[in-house]
Amino acid sequence: MTTSVDATARPATQRLREETRDLHTAAEKGPYQAAMVMGRLPRAGYVAMLEQMLLVHRALEAGLERARAGSPAIARVVTREQYQEPYLLEDLAYFGIDPDAIEATGATRALVEEIERASNDPLTLLGMHYVLEGSNNGNRFIAKALMKAYDLTPPDGLCYMLPYGERQPEVWSAFKTNLDACGLGDEEVTTLVRAAEAMYRGIIAIHASLQERMAERV
Ligand code: HEM
Numbered sequence: 001m002t003t004s005v006d007a008t009a010r011p012a013t014q015r016l017r018e019e020t021r022d023l024h025t026a027a028e029k030g031p032y033q034a035a036m037v038m039g040r041l042p043r044a045g046y047v048a049m050l051e052q053m054l055l056v057h058r059a060l061e062a063g064l065e066r067a068r069a070g071s072p073a074i075a076r077v078v079t080r081e082q083y084q085e086p087y088l089l090e091d092l093a094y095f096g097i098d099p100d101a102i103e104a105t106g107a108t109r110a111l112v113e114e115i116e117r118a119s120n121d122p123l124t125l126l127g128m129h130y131v132l133e134g135s136n137n138g139n140r141f142i143a144k145a146l147m148k149a150y151d152l153t154p155p156d157g158l159c160y161m162l163p164y165g166e167r168q169p170e171v172w173s174a175f176k177t178n179l180d181a182c183g184l185g186d187e188e189v190t191t192l193v194r195a196a197e198a199m200y201r202g203i204i205a206i207h208a209s210l211q212e213r214m215a216e217r218v
Pocket of ligand 1: 013016017024027028029033034037130131132133134135136137138139141142199200203204
């Protein structure tokens with residue numbers, strides 16, 4: 001830890017939540033995401049999202065795993081249960097997709113490169129991870145729409161959307177408690193916030209790229 005801790009500072013999770021609120025709204029209200037939550041996205045669109053997210057999670061989780069030994073914050077906050085690559089592989093197998101044949105969109109390639117550039121910056125990786133881990137809060141609700149729209153019965157095709165089942169609120173609560181207990185200084189939390197912003201922008205761009213790809217293929 002390089003910066004001092006100000007006892008009056010807002011907890012890291014409060015800053016993350018407050019300072020990325022507008023980006024959350026933008027991610028939630030994008031047409032691709034909105035169609036998914038309304039159960040109006042074609043099934044192929046959902047599967048395409050899982051494909052791109054595999055590439056993102058694979059890069060990020062490999063980075064977190066490599067950084068774990070040298071980063072007390074990652075060691076404290078990130079449990080291996082939070083890695084989503086295995087769930088994505090299960091879902092893609094259910095839909096008959098070969099994970100080695102996935103074609104990344106330009107936006108996915110850009111985000112993966114951004115993650116790889118952060119390989120020596122554990123707090124950037126952690127800030128990015130916060131966004132994906134936090135998205136499980138919304139995914140619980142989206143899963144309900146998907147079950148109906150595609151006639152899915154969990155866990156079939158829904159491992160990624162429901163990684164913790166009923167335990168989701170308690171896993172998220174532990175994530176936040178552990179992050180706030182790291183005692184990160186103001187500048188360090190600013191690094192988390194910048195990284196979270198980058199992840200939100202990357203996911204928004206991926207959704208837009210999938211929307212374009214879908215329009216081209218119709
Ligand atoms: C229609 C889509 C979405 C819905 C309905 C939704 C809904 C929610 C809900 C209900 C929460 C819990 C808020 C709370 O406990 O106060 C939440 C939190 C969160 N969501 Fe979403 N979400 C959506 C999309 C996304 C996307 C696409 C991302 C990431 C790119 C994302 C990232 C997060 C994060 C990081 C949090 C935690 C915020 C915090 O720090 O408390 N969400 N979302």
